[in-house]
Amino acid sequence: MTSKLPVIISGAGLVGSLLAASLAKRGFAVEVYERRSDIRKESLDAGRSINLAMSVRGLTALKDIGIEQEIRQLAIPLAGRMMHSPEGELSYHQYSHDPTKDTLFSISRSLLNKRLVELAAKDPRVSFHFDHRCTSMDLRSKSISFVNQEGKSVTAQGQTVLATDGAYSAVRQSMVKTDRYDYSQSYIEHGYKELHIPPGKDGKHQLERGALHIWPRGSFMMIALPNLDGSFTCTLFFPFEGPESFATLTTREKVSEFFDKYFKDAVPLMPTLLDDYFHNINNNNNNNNNNDRCVQISYQLQPFVGYLKFTLTIPD
Numbered sequence: 001m002t003s004k005l006p007v008i009i010s011g012a013g014l015v016g017s018l019l020a021a022s023l024a025k026r027g028f029a030v031e032v033y034e035r036r037s038d039i040r041k042e043s044l045d046a047g048r049s050i051n052l053a054m055s056v057r058g059l060t061a062l063k064d065i066g067i068e069q070e071i072r073q074l075a076i077p078l079a080g081r082m083m084h085s086p087e088g089e090l091s092y093h094q095y096s097h098d099p100t101k102d103t104l105f106s107i108s109r110s111l112l113n114k115r116l117v118e119l120a121a122k123d124p125r126v127s128f129h130f131d132h133r134c135t136s137m138d139l140r141s142k143s144i145s146f147v148n149q150e151g152k153s154v155t156a157q158g159q160t161v162l163a164t165d166g167a168y169s170a171v172r173q174s175m176v177k178t179d180r181y182d183y184s185q186s187y188i189e190h191g192y193k194e195l196h197i198p199p200g201k202d203g204k205h206q207l208e209r210g211a212l213h214i215w216p217r218g219s220f221m222m223i224a225l226p227n228l229d230g231s232f233t234c235t236l237f238f239p240f241e242g243p244e245s246f247a248t249l250t251t252r253e254k255v256s257e258f259f260d261k262y263f264k265d266a267v268p269l270m271p272t273l274l275d276d277y278f279h280n281i282n283n284n285n286n287n288n289n290n291n292d293r294c295v296q297i298s299y300q301l302q303p304f305v306g307y308l309k310f311t312l313t314i315p316d
């Protein structure tokens with residue numbers, strides 16, 4: 001007998017909203033609860049966006065819910081990577097012999113998330129509940145508790161609970177408390193910081209538009225992904241501790257000296273570098289878990305592997 005209870009999804013990020021749309025397409029009633037406010041009504045601050053370099057697997061997931069072609073129009077194809085040496089020399093490496101088929105696509109994470117929520121919300125089988133912070137889950141009854149914006153407790157029960165609620169998942173904390181639960185969490189040595197290259201005076205990209213730009217520097221690196229408005233979203237992947245790390249770059253003078261040494265060809269293109277560096281937060285987390293009563297399928301990872309949480313959500 002088919003259960004009349006809905007599928008409960010905790011978290012309306014990329015994975016949660018994608019799952020909602022996909023499950024509704026397959027006939028499931030879906031209730032999605034999200035700690036943040038409605039992304040369709042909010043303007044997101046810079047500092048944690050991290051563009052996606054989406055591969056064919058991500059596009060396959062979007063095709064499954066019918067918006068692949070629309071998202072292609074919002075993305076920029078990247079046929080290869082452009083390597084930047086410490087001296088500013090460029091080296092281009094094409095991803096495939098056929099760039100018309102095998103390419104990555106640069107897209108704003110927040111823009112994609114907003115579009116996925118919009119699509120899922122159009123289906124009458126999907127209901128979104130924003131400003132609901134998950135507090136705990138009863139694994140036996142498959143009921144999950146939240147606190148809403150007014151501070152009131154809300155409990156929902158589903159035939160299945162899918163936890164896509166990030167690094168500090170309340171669902172995971174409930175799972176950890178069960179008998180003989182096997183769980184581990186580790187923090188890697190690197191975090192990341194978002195930076196910015198604005199459009200040129202002519203409104204166009206100041207670097208090659210159709211490439212993923214990489215400044216590899218041994219134990220750290222910076223990347224840049226193009227945006228439709230002519231800008232680039234840059235990300236510095238950097239150790240938290242050590243001689244050259246977030247811990248040591250504590251003044252504007254030290255940051256300026258560091259970037260002049262390692263990224264000198266990028267510095268002239270980044271007029272807000274110092275302001276961005278000290279305004280935007282550092283980010284980092286890495287964890288893993290599993291359970292047979294509740295599935296946590298999405299969690300925070302470093303962005304150079306974390307984007308796989310989206311592309312692997314619906315691999316088949």
